[in-house]
Amino acid sequence: MNHSLRLDGVVKRFGDRTAVDGLSFAVPPGEVFGFLGGNGAGKTTSLRMVLDIIRPDAGSIEVLGHAPGREVGRRLGFLPEERGLYRSMTALDTVVYFGRLKGMSAVDARVRARALLDRFGLSANLKTNVDKLSKGMAQKVQLATAVVNAPDLLILDEPFSGLDPVNQGLLEDEITGAARGGAAVVFSTHVMQHAERLCDRLLLLAHGAKLFDGTQDEARAMLPARLELVARTDPAGLDGVESTAAQGDAGDGWTRWRVELSPGRDPGDLLQQCTARGVPLRRFEQHRPGLHDVFISIVGSAEVRS
Numbered sequence: 001m002n003h004s005l006r007l008d009g010v011v012k013r014f015g016d017r018t019a020v021d022g023l024s025f026a027v028p029p030g031e032v033f034g035f036l037g038g039n040g041a042g043k044t045t046s047l048r049m050v051l052d053i054i055r056p057d058a059g060s061i062e063v064l065g066h067a068p069g070r071e072v073g074r075r076l077g078f079l080p081e082e083r084g085l086y087r088s089m090t091a092l093d094t095v096v097y098f099g100r101l102k103g104m105s106a107v108d109a110r111v112r113a114r115a116l117l118d119r120f121g122l123s124a125n126l127k128t129n130v131d132k133l134s135k136g137m138a139q140k141v142q143l144a145t146a147v148v149n150a151p152d153l154l155i156l157d158e159p160f161s162g163l164d165p166v167n168q169g170l171l172e173d174e175i176t177g178a179a180r181g182g183a184a185v186v187f188s189t190h191v192m193q194h195a196e197r198l199c200d201r202l203l204l205l206a207h208g209a210k211l212f213d214g215t216q217d218e219a220r221a222m223l224p225a226r227l228e229l230v231a232r233t234d235p236a237g238l239d240g241v242e243s244t245a246a247q248g249d250a251g252d253g254w255t256r257w258r259v260e261l262s263p264g265r266d267p268g269d270l271l272q273q274c275t276a277r278g279v280p281l282r283r284f285e286q287h288r289p290g291l292h293d294v295f296i297s298i299v300g301s302a303e304v305r306s
């Protein structure tokens with residue numbers, strides 16, 4: 001399969017600390033890939049290796065079919081975690097400058113920079129020096145520098161931090177738009193709501209090692225399904241039920257139950273069993289675990305183990 005980014009057994013050590021520990025994953029074109037992990041998990045270190053800012057101690061990285069480096073760098077876009085632009089340059093000149101660095105002609109860079117800044121609501125600030133812009137506005141200028149060359153691989157390190165909800169929405173649109181145009185987008189975050197809305201697939205990292213890599217549905221399937229039932233009898237004996245807890249009287253001999261299924265069991269099977277065995281039900285409600293629950297369950301338990 002054709003991949004925009006592939007890491008294979010990548011290791012990075014700083015002294016006796018292993019920041020990235022045998023990391024492997026691949027991202028195809030057109031995919032939004034969430035790179036999730038708590039503080040110090042190794043996200044930034046991994047992304048910096050993809051960008052050839054630092055080199056791995058072991059393993060291999062392939063970026064758009066090449067080794068990381070200057071040549072392929074022209075087809076990349078990058079928003080670093082530490083934001084910062086050359087402050088005495090205007091917004092427009094800053095974006096044009098990055099376009100030129102990526103090999104664009106002066107005319108193309110200017111046209112594209114104007115269009116982007118316009119789209120980001122900054123058309124009145126084209127000639128404003130970056131140090132006169134608000135923090136959020138400066139972040140949008142920096143986002144424009146990351147996408148000015150319409151990159152084939154867009155890498156965003158904690159892109160949502162510091163943006164208000166309107167600008168977070170704008171960034172989400174930029175990410176989905178880039179992916180629709182065929183780019184692979186990799187973004188790191190520890191804010192699960194963004195991952196939930198955006199990711200086709202996600203990777204969970206803890207202590208530099210991969211704990212999970214797959215779709216959101218696959219991630220959710222790792223947690224036991226939780227249900228709320230209103231039934232006359234305790235559903236504990238039914239196949240696939242891990243535990244039940246009575247939550248209170250629902251009147252007329254009915255009881256509210258919280259039911260947890262064994263991991264991987266399908267709530268639909270339980271409903272079928274109830275029907276087949278004539279177990280009367282007044283309510284059958286499934287609680288879909290959020291990515292936050294998955295994160296706490298998988299990453300949290302890894303933290304406890306270490």
Ligand SMILES: Nc1ncnc2c1ncn2[C@@H]1O[C@H](COP(=O)(O)OP(=O)(O)OP(=O)(O)O)[C@@H](O)[C@H]1O
Pocket residue numbers: 014017018019037038039040041042043044045046081190
């Ligand atoms: N240049 C460096 N020298 C020494 N140790 C480093 C260096 N860069 C990162 N580390 C260590 O490597 C580990 C991973 O750090 P990294 O910045 O990659 O994590 P992260 O997942 O991006 O965290 P955060 O969400 O807090 O930004 C940490 O323990 C960090 O202290």
